[in-house]
């Protein structure tokens with residue numbers, strides 16, 4: 001039974017990854033459902049073989065009375081804002097002065113309009129997930145985050161790592177949810193961000209599990225395997241070890257290319273299946289990031305260009 005459970009668990013983990021992270025399923029839904037039922041039956045017959053990172057443990061746990069607090073070992077900071085081209089040029093000038101170079105490689109990422117969360121993995125298993133909170137102390141929402149299908153319960157990296165990203169509700173899920181709430185005489189959510197926040201704040205994971213939340217990861221903490229030299233390499237590494245990253249990120253040589261990228265997304269924004277509230281611009285070189293450091297509350301090597309609300 002142990003071998004069968006391990007084989008089923010591995011197959012289901014791979015199917016889930018292909019469907020929810022790569023958006024490239026290789027088996028039909030009924031195959032997934034049938035194997036999941038097989039695994040559930042085997043685990044019911046051998047409960048001592050159930051592991052917390054089994055595919056059957058996504059919607060686990062009884063409703064909580066409250067969320068416990070989590071201290072972020074590395075604070076979850078906020079981003080300085082830019083509202084126009086002038087602000088972006090000012091940011092670029094400060095960066096070039098700070099690193100003493102006249103051309104900078106940036107990475108641009110879509111700024112997802114959701115909730116920032118931090119995910120901790122130990123020995124390859126998802127062990128804890130927390131909200132940003134006030135940046136230092138967040139809330140432990142591990143059980144709710146386990147219901148987000150695009151969050152892997154196990155990854156290939158076995159050293160302890162922490163990754164950060166944005167949980168969001170796709171627009172289609174938001175519209176369906178509000179329709180259902182309307183039918184049930186419940187108040188509609190104002191926007192997908194509020195709906196995602198409300199879903200992650202549910203004390204009962206069975207409710208969160210029905211909200212079709214999704215996630216894009218964008219940062220990975222320092223860890224021994226971290227011999228990477230740039231943010232773009234880290235994004236690629238996140239993808240390699242099984243995380244979902246937003247595919248629209250782009251390396252930009254100099255602030256003019258950043259300005260072009262930002263302008264292109266002002267147009268294309270409405271074609272996305274999820275809400276974004278801006279573009280995040282980061283210095284790519286980790287050495288340069290190190291040299292620029294942080295203000296009290298945000299990195300000097302990044303800024304968020306905000307779209308008009």
Ligand SMILES: COc1nc2nc(N)nc(N)c2nc1C
Nearest residue numbers: 077078079109110111218280302
């Ligand atoms: C480096 O710090 C950050 N990076 C970020 N990157 C993306 N893509 N989106 C964010 N919301 C974000 N927020 C922060 C504080």
